[in-house]
Amino acid sequence: MNQQRPDIAVIGGGQLARMMQQAAIGLGVRLRLLAEGEDVSAAQVIPDHIVGDHTDLDDLRAAVRDARVVTFDHEHVPPPHLEALQAEGHACRPGPHALIYAQDKALMRERLSELDIPVPAHRVVTSADELDDFVESVGGYPVVVKTTRGGYDGKGVWVVNHAGSAAEAFATGAPLLAEELVFFTRELSALVVRRPSGDIAEWPIVESRQKDGICKEVVAPAPDLSDAVAASARDIAKRIAEGLDVVGVLAVELFETADGRVLVNELAMRPHNTGHWTIDGAFTSQFENHLRAVLDLPLGPVAPREAWSVMVNILGGSVEDLEAQRAEVLERDPDIRIHLYGKSVKPGRKVGHVTAVGDFLPDVIVRARRAADLFEEGKSDE
Amino acid sequence: MNQQRPDIAVIGGGQLARMMQQAAIGLGVRLRLLAEGEDVSAAQVIPDHIVGDHTDLDDLRAAVRDARVVTFDHEHVPPPHLEALQAEGHACRPGPHALIYAQDKALMRERLSELDIPVPAHRVVTSADELDDFVESVGGYPVVVKTTRGGYDGKGVWVVNHAGSAAEAFATGAPLLAEELVFFTRELSALVVRRPSGDIAEWPIVESRQKDGICKEVVAPAPDLSDAVAASARDIAKRIAEGLDVVGVLAVELFETADGRVLVNELAMRPHNTGHWTIDGAFTSQFENHLRAVLDLPLGPVAPREAWSVMVNILGGSVEDLEAQRAEVLERDPDIRIHLYGKSVKPGRKVGHVTAVGDFLPDVIVRARRAADLFEEGKSDE
Numbered sequence: 001m002n003q004q005r006p007d008i009a010v011i012g013g014g015q016l017a018r019m020m021q022q023a024a025i026g027l028g029v030r031l032r033l034l035a036e037g038e039d040v041s042a043a044q045v046i047p048d049h050i051v052g053d054h055t056d057l058d059d060l061r062a063a064v065r066d067a068r069v070v071t072f073d074h075e076h077v078p079p080p081h082l083e084a085l086q087a088e089g090h091a092c093r094p095g096p097h098a099l100i101y102a103q104d105k106a107l108m109r110e111r112l113s114e115l116d117i118p119v120p121a122h123r124v125v126t127s128a129d130e131l132d133d134f135v136e137s138v139g140g141y142p143v144v145v146k147t148t149r150g151g152y153d154g155k156g157v158w159v160v161n162h163a164g165s166a167a168e169a170f171a172t173g174a175p176l177l178a179e180e181l182v183f184f185t186r187e188l189s190a191l192v193v194r195r196p197s198g199d200i201a202e203w204p205i206v207e208s209r210q211k212d213g214i215c216k217e218v219v220a221p222a223p224d225l226s227d228a229v230a231a232s233a234r235d236i237a238k239r240i241a242e243g244l245d246v247v248g249v250l251a252v253e254l255f256e257t258a259d260g261r262v263l264v265n266e267l268a269m270r271p272h273n274t275g276h277w278t279i280d281g282a283f284t285s286q287f288e289n290h291l292r293a294v295l296d297l298p299l300g301p302v303a304p305r306e307a308w309s310v311m312v313n314i315l316g317g318s319v320e321d322l323e324a325q326r327a328e329v330l331e332r333d334p335d336i337r338i339h340l341y342g343k344s345v346k347p348g349r350k351v352g353h354v355t356a357v358g359d360f361l362p363d364v365i366v367r368a369r370r371a372a373d374l375f376e377e378g379k380s381d382e
Numbered sequence: 383m384n385q386q387r388p389d390i391a392v393i394g395g396g397q398l399a400r401m402m403q404q405a406a407i408g409l410g411v412r413l414r415l416l417a418e419g420e421d422v423s424a425a426q427v428i429p430d431h432i433v434g435d436h437t438d439l440d441d442l443r444a445a446v447r448d449a450r451v452v453t454f455d456h457e458h459v460p461p462p463h464l465e466a467l468q469a470e471g472h473a474c475r476p477g478p479h480a481l482i483y484a485q486d487k488a489l490m491r492e493r494l495s496e497l498d499i500p501v502p503a504h505r506v507v508t509s510a511d512e513l514d515d516f517v518e519s520v521g522g523y524p525v526v527v528k529t530t531r532g533g534y535d536g537k538g539v540w541v542v543n544h545a546g547s548a549a550e551a552f553a554t555g556a557p558l559l560a561e562e563l564v565f566f567t568r569e570l571s572a573l574v575v576r577r578p579s580g581d582i583a584e585w586p587i588v589e590s591r592q593k594d595g596i597c598k599e600v601v602a603p604a605p606d607l608s609d610a611v612a613a614s615a616r617d618i619a620k621r622i623a624e625g626l627d628v629v630g631v632l633a634v635e636l637f638e639t640a641d642g643r644v645l646v647n648e649l650a651m652r653p654h655n656t657g658h659w660t661i662d663g664a665f666t667s668q669f670e671n672h673l674r675a676v677l678d679l680p681l682g683p684v685a686p687r688e689a690w691s692v693m694v695n696i697l698g699g700s701v702e703d704l705e706a707q708r709a710e711v712l713e714r715d716p717d718i719r720i721h722l723y724g725k726s727v728k729p730g731r732k733v734g735h736v737t738a739v740g741d742f743l744p745d746v747i748v749r750a751r752r753a754a755d756l757f758e759e760g761k762s763d764e
Binding site: 004007018019021022024025026027028029030039043044045046047049279283292296297298299300301305322323326327330331334335337338339340341342352 | 386389400401403404406407408409410411412421425426427428429431661665674678679680681682683687704705708709712713716717719720721722723724734
């Protein structure tokens with residue numbers, strides 16, 4: 001354990017903290033980690049780590065004690081704890097006043113509506129009767145029901161097709177938000193980064209392709225994106241970053257509709273899966289710019305370095321030993337960029353990602369999918 | 383400390399091991415470090431480290447114990463210890479039979495001569511009389527005298543201008559090698575990487591500019607390099623890698639002469655200062671390809687990503703707090719790529735490097751020099 005004062009305390013030891021460390025090494029930034037266990041993804045690569053629970057205020061205090069600033073691998077720190085840390089003089093970036101909108105979907109919808117940012121029609125519902133009223137207000141089924149807090153990667157989200165089929169959602173006992181089911185043509189993501197001083201940088205808008213509610217594939221920049229939609233998506237992300245006083249990376253997941261509108265789906269106030277392509281495909285990665293932003297350093301250039309970058313997640317499949325599989329993946333395509341998270345393989349778990357870059361998009365997509373397939377199933381149809 | 387078996391044991395905790403870790407994180411490769419102290423450069427970023435002495439065989443054994451392969455941050459492990467590790471079944475990459483030529487300049491000169499690779503005229507000298515004979519054989523002073531082992535960054539090297547001025551060198555008591563002083567027009571470096579199977583990849587030939595015997599600046603690719611000289615430099619590096627059975631990165635420092643010849647100056651069998659530009663300027667960095675090579679994985683593409691990359695070392699100067707200086711450097715040039723090594727500042731010590739990339743070389747050079755100046759002295763004339 002090194003004895004130097006850390007620059008940044010990172011709460012949560014997942015792959016986002018792990019990838020922050022790659023950027024921190026170059027910048028000479030010292031990270032301290034609050035890790036869920038001794039050998040979690042980021043604890044494998046950050047010597048100065050404390051094992052503890054991010055829902056325990058004393059563990060949080062131990063981790064942030066002498067750090068200059070505090071940032072996050074996830075949104076799961078309880079808001080009262082964030083407020084307590086802030087009140088005790090710790091600079092949380094993003095701060096609790098911003099993070100709450102990434103933690104609570106009902107508050108987020110309400111606040112974005114106030115900011116006049118387009119969101120799906122929505123209402124907090126506490127009973128089947130209230131849900132019926134909402135369904136009627138949007139012209140009938142299907143609608144979407146979500147827990148206001150704690151859902152991610154498709155968990156805590158139900159598509160409700162008829163009266164009574166929301167029973168599972170109500171059975172959770174959690175506060176629920178009902179939303180219109182947006183008939184989108186595709187999902188976009190707007191990734192921006194903001195300093196405490198207000199400077200903002202915006203990576204190109206990307207297209208995100210989901211599988212079973214989990215981001216599976218990202219194409220950067222989004223193909224065939226009209227200038228108007230791109231400008232609208234960028235404008236929305238900037239206004240949210242400013243309106244909510246976000247510091248660090250903000251990812252705004254968006255629905256693009258057939259009539260050229262964009263609506264906000266979700267927010268994340270940390271490096272995000274739809275920004276992993278920036279490690280290999282942009283002049284400054286989201287991880288480096290996140291660190292630069294939370295330290296209030298000038299932001300790095302966000303231009304793409306290649307015509308196309310395609311990132312595909314590696315989800316846990318039948319291949320158990322990803323490290324052993326590396327050789328075959330690289331044998332097939334030595335140019336593919338591999339990112340393994342040091343996680344054990346479980347079905348559907350995000351255990352890594354691959355990125356391909358190049359000039360001809362169909363080829364870049366095939367290469368990235370093939371590499372991910374090989375890591376998941378040991379074979380590929382691509 | 384994590385409990386997993388490491389993939390690679392790295393001997394030596396300097397900046398090369400530190401930068402290997404950035405690549406290792408992506409590949410999902412677990413490193414174990416033998417570090418000189420608890421908070422040396424690489425120990426700050428590699429949790430699985432052992433503090434010990436690379437000249438102590440038991441410390442080496444403890445570090446390499448359960449690692450799949452062993453590699454190095456420097457050339458200072460005593461050859462008998464390397465032989466012992468190898469005999470005990472540890473795969474040293476490069477192996478002692480190759481490393482010896484990076485450790486002993488007399489053996490290196492002899493072996494390269496056998497391989498018919500151009501080197502300066504040279505002779506091992508044990509007395510002033512033998513030095514006189516050598517001086518006569520090369521047509522008079524000046525000549526260069528070097529310790530055969532242990533020198534680096536200008537240490538252990540003397541330019542001898544007249545009889546008697548080699549006294550300091552002889553006073554060391556170390557075995558000495560006398561060499562003709564080559565009147566070179568510039569220094570080049572040929573960086574290649576080789577797998578155990580024999581596959582080789584070659585980055586572009588770069589120009590290296592020294593200051594007081596220390597590499598200060600690298601321009602990639604070497605400007606105005608004739609095709610013939612480039613081919614000759616590449617050919618030399620490949621023949622050395624093959625002839626000496628090098629595994630991993632090999633850097634061949636070369637003199638280019640006015641009449642278009644290249645002569646080998648020094649060898650390094652590890653990532654090398656003249657290859658740091660590859661982190662930001664090539665599709666695969668020397669650090670990633672070194673790891674891929676020692677694990678016998680397919681090598682990544684070595685093409686440059688930009689027209690020009692210029693790396694300038696940050697040598698310890700009057701600025702003591704490099705981390706505090708980061709803000710000013712980035713304020714002046716947010717596009718500069720910063721690499722700090724987590725080392726305390728001492729006069730002339732390599733404490734980091736910066737890399738600029740771009741299309742117009744004079745501008746790229748100015749930007750890189752200015753950033754390094756700001757880190758060294760807090761101001762720049764550029």
